[in-house]
Amino acid sequence: MSNRPIYLDNHATTPVDERVLNAMIPYFTEKFGNAASISHVYGWESEAAVKQTREILATAINAKPEEIVFTSGATEANNLAIKGVAEAYFSQGQHIVTVATEHKAVLDPCEYLRNMGFEITILPVQKDGLIDLELLKKSLRHDTVLVSVMAANNEIGVLQPLAEIGKICREKEIIFHTDAAQAVGKIPLDVEALNIDLMSLTGHKVYGPKGIGALYVRRRNPRVQLAAQQHGGGHERGMRSGTLYTPQIVGFGKAVEIAILEQETENQRIGELKARLWKQLSAVEGIYLNGHPQKRLAGNLSISVEGVDGAALSLGLQPIAAVSSGSACSSNNVAPSYVLTALGYPEKLAYATVRFGIGRFNTVEEIDTVAKHFITTVKSLRSSLVRI
Ligand SMILES: *Cc1c(COP(=O)(O)O)cnc(C)c1O
Numbered sequence: 001m002s003n004r005p006i007y008l009d010n011h012a013t014t015p016v017d018e019r020v021l022n023a024m025i026p027y028f029t030e031k032f033g034n035a036a037s038i039s040h041v042y043g044w045e046s047e048a049a050v051k052q053t054r055e056i057l058a059t060a061i062n063a064k065p066e067e068i069v070f071t072s073g074a075t076e077a078n079n080l081a082i083k084g085v086a087e088a089y090f091s092q093g094q095h096i097v098t099v100a101t102e103h104k105a106v107l108d109p110c111e112y113l114r115n116m117g118f119e120i121t122i123l124p125v126q127k128d129g130l131i132d133l134e135l136l137k138k139s140l141r142h143d144t145v146l147v148s149v150m151a152a153n154n155e156i157g158v159l160q161p162l163a164e165i166g167k168i169c170r171e172k173e174i175i176f177h178t179d180a181a182q183a184v185g186k187i188p189l190d191v192e193a194l195n196i197d198l199m200s201l202t203g204h205k206v207y208g209p210k211g212i213g214a215l216y217v218r219r220r221n222p223r224v225q226l227a228a229q230q231h232g233g234g235h236e237r238g239m240r241s242g243t244l245y246t247p248q249i250v251g252f253g254k255a256v257e258i259a260i261l262e263q264e265t266e267n268q269r270i271g272e273l274k275a276r277l278w279k280q281l282s283a284v285e286g287i288y289l290n291g292h293p294q295k296r297l298a299g300n301l302s303i304s305v306e307g308v309d310g311a312a313l314s315l316g317l318q319p320i321a322a323v324s325s326g327s328a329c330s331s332n333n334v335a336p337s338y339v340l341t342a343l344g345y346p347e348k349l350a351y352a353t354v355r356f357g358i359g360r361f362n363t364v365e366e367i368d369t370v371a372k373h374f375i376t377t378v379k380s381l382r383s384s385l386v387r388i
Helices: 016-027 041-059 072-089 102-117 131-139 161-174 246-283 312-319 337-343 362-386
Strands: 068-071 095-098 119-123 143-149 177-181 198-202 213-217 286-291 300-306 325-331 351-357
Touching: 016 072, 016 246, 041 068, 041 213, 041 246, 068 072, 072 143, 072 161, 072 177, 072 198, 072 213, 095 351, 102 119, 119 131, 131 161, 143 161, 161 177, 246 300, 246 362, 312 325, 312 351, 312 362
Parallel strands: 095 119, 095 143, 143 177, 177 198
Antiparallel strands: 068 213, 198 213, 286 300, 300 351, 325 351
């Protein structure tokens, strides 16, 4: 373990917290019952465990337990939300509004619907990664059935103004969906205060297991209709059939419970680690922060580095730090990230981007080690850069 690189890619996924794993283990073996079995204790204990996670998730976002629909993750939750609304509200309109920097799990279902004949408006973002609320207002039409804007961006960590978006959508009686895969357990989320009608959640970005997520579906004021995208035994009130994956559901609940409990202290600690990292990196010339400096996740530090090739930097960092890196504009034809492109990046040769995702298990020592190595790597790449 000790010579593996330091993990700073917590927006891609997170390790399962031991407390989460311990809660899950009995549900693989002794408590293996089908939560839909109503005739014996095996079923009852699984059903009770599922109920508990429903309550934890509902409490976390100020919803009701009946409004939680379990899915395999945020990708499925986004698909169910977007296609489910498109199909259920077909007679009322076929126009959907989303944003250029959304996760592919939102953009691709929208693209699918576009091919089916729907009209999709993809809003641009401002330089800081946030949407322009006036543009959003202007984009809404009498036949708009859905607005989908993410809570926290997975690349640049910026937090969209959910309260304002929710208010605009509610006034126009348009359904508001938010992809909160990166946000749950990291920032406060309240579906009532924010006027959110549909919210996608996932376990593995918050120290829970992979392969489990949920969609919050508002039941009152208004009651959101969804067309099922997976048919079968009628589980989850007919919205998502399939035997519930009890161990994963238990882990998801435990993970969210811990994250909510520790949210404030963790944000403080992780925020300090990020500030420490940024202090060291920003001392180097030609390193810039991507996205809004304050309105972002505590653990996100997305930066651009001038005068360095993205692929070379990635290679140089690999032995020491597991980060996500790419090229905004590179000499070797590495495609720029569509998220950074949407921020309006200048066309520059040799321009690298790196996303640091700081998480629960990172330490001060790790941050200092990575900062030191990063700076050395950038300096050596710059000194060897051949300028033509
Ligand atoms: C990770 C992620 C997803 C996909 O979630 P899965 O649970 O892996 O399907 C969707 N949206 C955002 C913003 C994400 O960060």
